[in-house]
């Protein structure tokens with residue numbers, strides 16, 4: 228069974244979608260640990276409810292490299308095979324990326340390479356594009372770069388606000404992340 232380490236910073240709805248796909252038997256994986264860099268992240272409450280091993284590790288005031296060394300320690304102790312960024316809103320240091328090279332996935336609310344960085348939904352809305360969406364990709368040392376695993380398109384409707392558009396993108400994220408994760412798991416070398 229592929230062991231997942233999930234990193235969150237907030238709501239954790241993508242983490243929940245991954246967990247629910249596992250519970251439904253759609254994903255041959257187990258959640259080995261959930262780590263939030265924000266101590267009061269709502270996603271930690273969900274982890275607690277379902278008895279998933281969870282860690283609150285406050286990143287405030289800690290140097291990125293030092294914080295990431297602690298993250299690596301927890302993820303190694305939990306023997307994770309893949310790291311899933313699920314609304315983890317902190318850049319990872321090069322040594323973290325090297326420690327899990329080719330084994331870190333991220334979900335981003337745009338059709339990358341369009342609209343990387345923060346507030347991707349607002350960026351798409353302001354650019355008046357007709358179609359946006361979401362992307363699951365492997366993480367490299369760039370900002371929202373790295374090989375794309377899967378994408379889903381979402382039309383921007385005439386009556387949309389940033390909020391309504393973001394909500395429809397999020398619905399697609401919840402379908403896309405488990406599907407992309409299944410593809411990444413299938414491509415892992417057999418141990």
Ligand code: GAR
Pocket residue numbers: 235236237238239240241242313314315334335336344345346347371397400
């Ligand atoms: C999601 O929309 C995710 O795509 C985005 O943060 C939200 C987290 O929601 N991530 C990024 O923008 C990363 N650059 P969640 O905590 O409910 O999963």
